[in-house]
Amino acid sequence: MQAHREKTVAPFFPGGHHPAVVYVRSGGCGAAGERVVRVNPDNGYRPPARLVLGVYLRALRESRGELLWATERVGVSGTLVNRWELARFVGEPEKVARVLRFYGVPSDEAHRLVGQFPPRRHRRSESVQGDRFDVFTDHGGVHAWARLRAVDRAASEVVEYAALRLPVSVRTAAYDGWVMRPGPVSAEEGQERFSWLGKVTGNPLQRRTVLLDESVLYRTVGNAALMRRQIRSLVQLVDQEIRDPEAASGMRVRVLPYGARPYPFQDGPAVAAVRVLGRDMVCRPGGPAPVYEAGTQAVLEVSRALTAAAFQEGGPERTRELLVRAAAACPASDEPSAPSAPSAPSEVWTGFPAALS
Structure with missing residues (x-):
């Protein structure tokens, strides 16, 4: 019997609506045995709130070192929790809230979160306007940002864009520390509330592409x-990346040059297309609360545009040139400047290259 080895070509397939290209090579046949097939994976719709809950539940459980059946102590079977973690089913909100409280989530936050899910017998609208549960705005304060970080770490594919601040995934500790102060909570409070995330295992096979508007540099x-x-x-x-371009996982960074053709995701400061629990979703982490969207035409368009931008001409070599130019354009003075709102004009250096002036 011939063994088959499959290699996925593109790092991200937006929206899950068009098929992935897969090379299938028969063992021992060499290049002659290589053929291209189209695979259209099952990408059944899941409301974004359900996807976020699934990732959140697993992250909480892992951080506590609990096994699935530990929830039987509060009258909820491990089989049911497993279905929730996989976003296959969410019913009986009181049981979900009970498990969240068991994992240490405050009661008011647990009930607020489960109140965002579609009713058990909800039938998704197929109208042009979409369904009201296609968009989930997480107003959970620090808990919402913890969920966002959990989703980011659990995703198998991430293509993110930033225009005002570098995303967390590529920040140095010094950059992140400056951006986060004074912050919505004190450093001590934030460390205490988010310490459990350090115990959560991220996706070791995650593939991430970071798109940076040149102005952010x-x-x-x-x-x-x-x-x-x-x-x-x-x-x-x-x-x-230049040394190991064939890496199956890891980080890719691309700088979108100033004046690059406009994309539908460039109307906001940050957006990310993620694949989590086998489903595609768009996250908008900017603003007062994270926003998640799934199953809409907007998600498909933004995902396609992000992927197209990731494969822009020039590749890593062009990005490296733009980064080196930005480093050379840094002001000569090393005096610290007071942090200000991201949209403040005073944030932009006066030493822009001529093309950016």
Whole structure:
């Protein structure tokens, strides 16, 4: 019997609506045995709130070192919790809230979260306007941001875009520390509330593409020395990709040059297309609360545009050139500047390259 080895070509297939391209090579046949097949995986719709809950439940359980059947102590079977974690089914909100409380989530937050799910017998609207449960705005405060981080770590595929601040995935500790202060909570409170995330295992096979608007490299964060170190860190990531372009997983960074053709995701500061629990979703982490969307035409368009931008001409070599240019354009002074709102004009350095002026 011939063995088959499959290799997925593209790093991200947006929306789950068009088939993945897969090379299937028969063992021992060499190039002559290679053929291209089209695979259209089952991408059944899941409301975004259900996807977020599934990831959140598993992250909470892992952080506590609990097995699935531990919830039997509060009268909920491990089989049912497993279905929730896989976003296959969410029913009986009181049982879901009971498990959340068992995992340490405050009672009011647990009930607020389960109140966002579609009713058990809800039938999704197929109208042009979509269904009201296609969009989930998580107003859970610090708990919402913890859920966002859990989704980000659990995803198998991430293509994210940033225009105002570098995303967390590529920040140095110094850059992140400056951006997060003064922050919505004190450093001590934030460390206490998010410490459990450090015990959660991320997806070891995650593939991530980070798209940076070129202007984000010229926005003052901290001081020039901090920015030079941050940009050099980005250069190192790009160098890793140049050395190992065939890596099946890892990080890719692309800088979208100023003046690049407009994309539908460029009307906001940050957006990410993620694949989690086998389903595709768009996340918008900017603003007062994270917003998740699934199953809509907008999700398909944004996902397609993000993937198209990731394969822009020039590849990692062009991105490296833009990063080196940004590092050279850092102000000579290393005096720290006071952090300000991301949209403040004073954030942009006066030393922009001529093309950016």
